[in-house]
Amino acid sequence: MNFPSKLLEEAVNEFSRLPGVGKKTALRLVLHLLKQDKSQVERFGNSIVQLRNGAVYCKDCHNLSDASLCQICSSSARDKSLLCVVEDMRDVIAIENTANYNGLYHVLGGIISPMEGIGPKDLTIDSLEERVKAGVVKEIILALPASMEGETTSFYVYRKLNSGSLIISIIARGLGVGDELEYADEVSLSRSLLQRTPFEKSFSVK
Amino acid sequence: MNFPSKLLEEAVNEFSRLPGVGKKTALRLVLHLLKQDKSQVERFGNSIVQLRNGAVYCKDCHNLSDASLCQICSSSARDKSLLCVVEDMRDVIAIENTANYNGLYHVLGGIISPMEGIGPKDLTIDSLEERVKAGVVKEIILALPASMEGETTSFYVYRKLNSGSLIISIIARGLGVGDELEYADEVSLSRSLLQRTPFEKSFSVK
Numbered sequence: 001m002n003f004p005s006k007l008l009e010e011a012v013n014e015f016s017r018l019p020g021v022g023k024k025t026a027l028r029l030v031l032h033l034l035k036q037d038k039s040q041v042e043r044f045g046n047s048i049v050q051l052r053n054g055a056v057y058c059k060d061c062h063n064l065s066d067a068s069l070c071q072i073c074s075s076s077a078r079d080k081s082l083l084c085v086v087e088d089m090r091d092v093i094a095i096e097n098t099a100n101y102n103g104l105y106h107v108l109g110g111i112i113s114p115m116e117g118i119g120p121k122d123l124t125i126d127s128l129e130e131r132v133k134a135g136v137v138k139e140i141i142l143a144l145p146a147s148m149e150g151e152t153t154s155f156y157v158y159r160k161l162n163s164g165s166l167i168i169s170i171i172a173r174g175l176g177v178g179d180e181l182e183y184a185d186e187v188s189l190s191r192s193l194l195q196r197t198p199f200e201k202s203f204s205v206k
Numbered sequence: 207m208n209f210p211s212k213l214l215e216e217a218v219n220e221f222s223r224l225p226g227v228g229k230k231t232a233l234r235l236v237l238h239l240l241k242q243d244k245s246q247v248e249r250f251g252n253s254i255v256q257l258r259n260g261a262v263y264c265k266d267c268h269n270l271s272d273a274s275l276c277q278i279c280s281s282s283a284r285d286k287s288l289l290c291v292v293e294d295m296r297d298v299i300a301i302e303n304t305a306n307y308n309g310l311y312h313v314l315g316g317i318i319s320p321m322e323g324i325g326p327k328d329l330t331i332d333s334l335e336e337r338v339k340a341g342v343v344k345e346i347i348l349a350l351p352a353s354m355e356g357e358t359t360s361f362y363v364y365r366k367l368n369s370g371s372l373i374i375s376i377i378a379r380g381l382g383v384g385d386e387l388e389y390a391d392e393v394s395l396s397r398s399l400l401q402r403t404p405f406e407k408s409f410s411v412k
Contacts, residue, residue: 002302004277004295005270007260011253018235027296029224033254034261034270041258045251047220048239051213052247055240064211064240071210089210090233096208 001027060131062107062124063089072096072104079103081138085128085157087111087150091143103141106131111144111153120156132161139167146173172197207233266337268313268330269295278302278310285309287344291334291363293317293356297349309347312337317350317359326362338367345373352379378403 001023003009008030015026033041057063058070065071072078072092082103086092087110095101108123131137142157144150158168174192175184184192207229209215214236221232239247263269264276271277278284278298288309292298298311314329337343348363350356364374380398381390390398 001299004264004298005257005261005272007253007257007272008270011257014250014253017250019238020231021235025226027299029227030254030257031294031296032225034258036258038258042255044220044223045255047213047217048236049248049251051211051217051236052240052242052244054213055211058210064214066211066213088237090237092210093207093233 061105062109062127063092063105077102080136082141083128083131083137083139084141084143086143087145095143103139108144108153111147111149112156113149123153125157125160128157129160132166137166139169142168142170267311268315268333269298269311283308286342288347289334289337289343289345290347290349292349293351301349309345314350314359317353317355318362319355329359331363331366334363335366338372343372345375348374348376 001012003012011030012023012026015021015029016023018026021029033044036044056065056068058065058073059068060073061070063070063072067074079102083106084095084101084103085106085108086095087108089107092105092107095105106124106128108125108128110118110123112118112120112123132140140157140161142154144154154170162168172195173188174195175181175188179188181189207218209218217236218229218232221227221235222229224232227235239250242250262271262274264271264279265274266279267276269276269278273280285308289312290301290307290309291312291314292301293314293316295313298313301307301311312330312334314331314334316324316329318324318326318329338346346363346367348360350360360376368374378401379394380401381387381394385394387395
């Protein structure tokens, strides 16, 4: 592409580094911003710089936070004996949106992936061990992806933390609510059958 | 969405104002940038602010530029008797990419659209008239969209500038190179037939 201005070219190059954004989309986004008020564009540019420079991570659960202890970890309404282990903060947002979980979280910051050179030491597994050792946690729920890497990580965490007293569970896999049997993939349907639930329990939400 | 941090929420809100970007995509983009180096994020944020604050438009063609006269208008290699009228700078980039046009441009900055409240006075049509009056321009090529608004604008410009000496042409519409007849829409195919070209001219590029 031949750009009429160096400044435009730089902005388009920066935007096209975003995941899923090519040169044409980047140009469209940049031209959209170019039509906005100066104050609006400054707010846009500053918002991301301020986030990057001011981001703090909770010392307990490693989620992004405004303070050294996040809102969830510092809330007295939360069940501190229950810990949900997730890959990243998007999973925390997804689970919080269900409004059906009242425990704390532990954000691993990734999953074990030899292909991408991510080992257990790159994750917050040591910190998870320490939290468990403190003795308050009674149950850990593993809510990691159902991929090869996710299951490897789940198994690694299970091996690390498995002791007599701690309950380690894993989120249920099966047919989504509203899914039809005939269109379901075989693996999900198999899991639905294997991990069937007693009828009287299936509608109650803990 | 419940965000774990105010700074994150602000950044996601800003990103979700971009066209075609929803909250989930915005979150994905912001988390991607959060993982980058501070210097990289600052470069990203500054690039758009600098463009917005430093943007200069060419006084002749009204394209985005680094100087008061853009590279194309100031080039001695360009045919100054030929003027291509386009809607916005993306069209200039598209035509420049063909490497098959050697004249100058005139960026209208939009098209006449009563629905959006855009009239001739909001566009650079007066400036176009002045450029034509200067007497250097021999031919004007209208390269505006084939929509109702685009054709209205083409007709308006034609009425404004039509005088004995000036040639006013409009870009050819028809089947795209490589398109198959059976899948073509009727309007394009009709235009292809109506605006048929003498065979010996059809492969030459001026």
